[in-house]
Amino acid sequence: MTRSSLLTAALAATLLAPALAADPPAGTAAPRTTQEVLDASATSDWRTPDPADTLYLDLEAGRVVIELAPAFAPDHVENIRTLARGGFWNGTSVYRSHDNFVVQFGDADADDGTKAKPLGRAKTALPAEFERDARGLAFHALPDRDGWAPEVGFANGFPAARDGADGRAWMAHCYGALGAGRGNEADSSNGAELYVVTGQSPRQLDRNMSVVGRVIRGMELLSALPRGPGPLGVYDDPARRTPIRAITLAADVPEAGRERIEVLRTDTDTFDAYVESRRNRRDTFYKRPAGHVDLCNIAIPERTPQDGRG
Amino acid sequence: MTRSSLLTAALAATLLAPALAADPPAGTAAPRTTQEVLDASATSDWRTPDPADTLYLDLEAGRVVIELAPAFAPDHVENIRTLARGGFWNGTSVYRSHDNFVVQFGDADADDGTKAKPLGRAKTALPAEFERDARGLAFHALPDRDGWAPEVGFANGFPAARDGADGRAWMAHCYGALGAGRGNEADSSNGAELYVVTGQSPRQLDRNMSVVGRVIRGMELLSALPRGPGPLGVYDDPARRTPIRAITLAADVPEAGRERIEVLRTDTDTFDAYVESRRNRRDTFYKRPAGHVDLCNIAIPERTPQDGRG
Known part of the structure; x- marks a missing residue:
């Protein structure tokens, strides 16, 4: 057995968006990992603080x-x-x-x-x-x-x-x-x-x-x-x-x-999907998704905009 | 107005056990501050880890x-x-x-x-x-x-x-x-x-x-x-x-x-009183006691025993 990077693997898994644990029920949107949600975000999902x-x-x-x-x-x-x-x-x-x-x-x-x-x-x-x-x-x-x-x-x-x-x-x-x-x-x-x-x-x-x-x-x-x-x-x-x-x-x-600096808006469908990805971690590391998240466990993503100016 | 030590006052107040905000209802034990609970603890309220x-x-x-x-x-x-x-x-x-x-x-x-x-x-x-x-x-x-x-x-x-x-x-x-x-x-x-x-x-x-x-x-x-x-x-x-x-x-x-090192036991009346003192902060700093505490907001007290050996 190769010993892997242990807890590090948890985060690598989260960040690298591996396979989903299970197919979603028919008729529902596929659950996504945090990284998948952020990768699919639109420019309008982000705001620049005043x-x-x-x-x-x-x-x-x-x-x-x-x-x-x-x-x-x-x-x-x-x-x-x-x-x-x-x-x-x-x-x-x-x-x-x-x-x-x-x-x-x-x-x-x-x-x-x-x-x-x-x-x-x-x-x-x-x-x-x-x-x-x-x-x-x-x-x-x-x-x-x-x-x-x-x-x-x-x-x-x-x-x-x-x-x-x-x-x-x-x-x-x-x-x-x-x-x-x-x-x-x-x-x-x-x-x-x-x-x-x-x-x-x-x-x-x-x-x-x-x-x-x-x-x-x-x-x-x-x-x-x-x-x-x-x-x-x-x-x-x-x-x-x-x-x-x-x-x-x-x-x-x-x-x-x-x-x-841009901050993820908190009033969008993308943010709801982000929260859901924190409620139920959809990567192979987590064996039992929590089905819950506390308000203060939700880190609001920020980023440096990539618009060619940088 | 003398400017006080601000948030520091909150903790000083908690630790120094000032007056209670209000009298307790008749027939109930007086609510106590965290410091009062710990000061009144018995030797048997503490344990020495193996x-x-x-x-x-x-x-x-x-x-x-x-x-x-x-x-x-x-x-x-x-x-x-x-x-x-x-x-x-x-x-x-x-x-x-x-x-x-x-x-x-x-x-x-x-x-x-x-x-x-x-x-x-x-x-x-x-x-x-x-x-x-x-x-x-x-x-x-x-x-x-x-x-x-x-x-x-x-x-x-x-x-x-x-x-x-x-x-x-x-x-x-x-x-x-x-x-x-x-x-x-x-x-x-x-x-x-x-x-x-x-x-x-x-x-x-x-x-x-x-x-x-x-x-x-x-x-x-x-x-x-x-x-x-x-x-x-x-x-x-x-x-x-x-x-x-x-x-x-x-x-x-x-x-x-x-x-x-001794750790406060978690299965005693003293511990229950300690938890209550964290659920409702009974000092003059807190204007609105929360009436709640999360599991992970309860720090378990530890101390160095004062038995004359030290």
């Missing part, structure tokens, strides 16, 4: 690209744009890396009135934007049940949840979610101190924090940062913090200098 | 402690003991770090018949141990529903799931789960190439892989390893792999040299 909603977080190791969510957190997003334009984060740091939870960044001295960096033209306080009216929000529901919320799915390209009983909707704390740190008071955030989920989705934070966006590229630059000491993962030693060169709004960068 | 089921994975950066699960994967565990006793992993490496998924370690040349390290006295092939008969297994169920399995909870201290319809039980791929890599065939694992879950719980692997144990201390030494290049996270460049000094069975270490 540069006015796109942040570049530049570390020494590279660039993290973030998409902001003004439909969920308009006041926070506006303040974040103002902070970025004022250069607030340039020279600040990632000062916390809490294993299986979050990284947090901004002004490590924000709590010290004598050292805190001024916010410039940005507001010093914002209302809580934990959730919003579900009306007027196009919500693309998942077929599977969720333990944390009555209904989950995607809205404006972001993982989200909805409660039909009270008519509210909110963004979910999945891997890569960007949230606004706050104190004990609900309205004590200003968008200057931000966190990104790097561990098992802490959905208990849903409806308790203002989620303001999502990392769409470069998560590995945040998720692999050495964990800080102690239970909260905060680096008390400034030398261990990760410097932030700059956070820039893409709209403030000349077009030729912007990242070229 | 040294015959405990592995020390030594990296240059420190030690990872693993508990093996012979009740779920007896053949794999026996082979892993044999491999450890034979020094199989000494001088091997962590050769894969796949963002939001797994790290994998063992012999990076396992797939190359001309370079593969011999397994010594260990078996070269094992049966699949994806699941077992649920009878005879003490299963401590969680109150909350799960999307992936009919029932979830803990068995022998490990996150697990059960299906009453077919009478089967299996270990769940939660953060820290240790599994045996394999090829496309279900019975192609031998326990030499192992993976540890470092990302959002990939429960789609449940009942598809032999889960053989769980990391009980030192996850941050694995989870923060730089991600490998490419979609599978494998380091093709040997210089980027993380060397493994040794993997040793604790039973083979003189008692005085063993790690002193």
Whole structure:
């Protein structure tokens, strides 16, 4: 027996789209692998995030690209744009890396009135934007049940949840979610101190924090940062913090200098087929397809467009 | 307004056990914070893992402690003991770090018949141990529903799931789960190439892989390893792999040299109270307790016993 590449084979199989496990029932579309779905996607299945909603977080190791969510957190997003334009984060740091939870960044001295960096033209306080009216929000529901919320799915390209009983909707704390740190008071955030989920989705934070966006590229630059000491993962030693060169709004960068990035739309038949390919893995590695997927197990594909410009 | 430590406050609040948000209904026990539950725990609420089921994975950066699960994967565990006793992993490496998924370690040349390290006295092939008969297994169920399995909870201290319809039980791929890599065939694992879950719980692997144990201390030494290049996270460049000094069975270490570690039992009233404290966060930071927790959001506490020996 040749020993194969073990778990690696699982992913190779998924990515290389081998034979299907079984023929589909007559009259139904053939189940497809994830790679088959993506290979068959049309240009219209992809979208380019608005540069006015796109942040570049530049570390020494590279660039993290973030998409902001003004439909969920308009006041926070506006303040974040103002902070970025004022250069607030340039020279600040990632000062916390809490294993299986979050990284947090901004002004490590924000709590010290004598050292805190001024916010410039940005507001010093914002209302809580934990959730919003579900009306007027196009919500693309998942077929599977969720333990944390009555209904989950995607809205404006972001993982989200909805409660039909009270008519509210909110963004979910999945891997890569960007949230606004706050104190004990609900309205004590200003968008200057931000966190990104790097561990098992802490959905208990849903409806308790203002989620303001999502990392769409470069998560590995945040998720692999050495964990800080102690239970909260905060680096008390400034030398261990990760410097932030700059956070820039893409709209403030000349077009030729912007990242070229497309994200799979979440409101299309292609996306539904993609989700189905994650619910039931259709390659020879999986012996028992799950018939289920959790909201936060659905990574939203992104790509660099191949249009001859690159 | 003094700006507080933002999200940090959430955890400080959780850990420092502030006032409850509200009085409990008459006739019910007062809800407690996680810290209050742990502070009130009895010696009998904690267990010491069997040294015959405990592995020390030594990296240059420190030690990872693993508990093996012979009740779920007896053949794999026996082979892993044999491999450890034979020094199989000494001088091997962590050769894969796949963002939001797994790290994998063992012999990076396992797939190359001309370079593969011999397994010594260990078996070269094992049966699949994806699941077992649920009878005879003490299963401590969680109150909350799960999307992936009919029932979830803990068995022998490990996150697990059960299906009453077919009478089967299996270990769940939660953060820290240790599994045996394999090829496309279900019975192609031998326990030499192992993976540890470092990302959002990939429960789609449940009942598809032999889960053989769980990391009980030192996850941050694995989870923060730089991600490998490419979609599978494998380091093709040997210089980027993380060397493994040794993997040793604790039973083979003189008692005085063993790690002193206790794990919270999962079959006690204290554990139920701990779970409840995670289902509904009872501190002033949380404005809306979730009333739910997912199996893989329940970190099992461990501690160094304070018995005067230390």
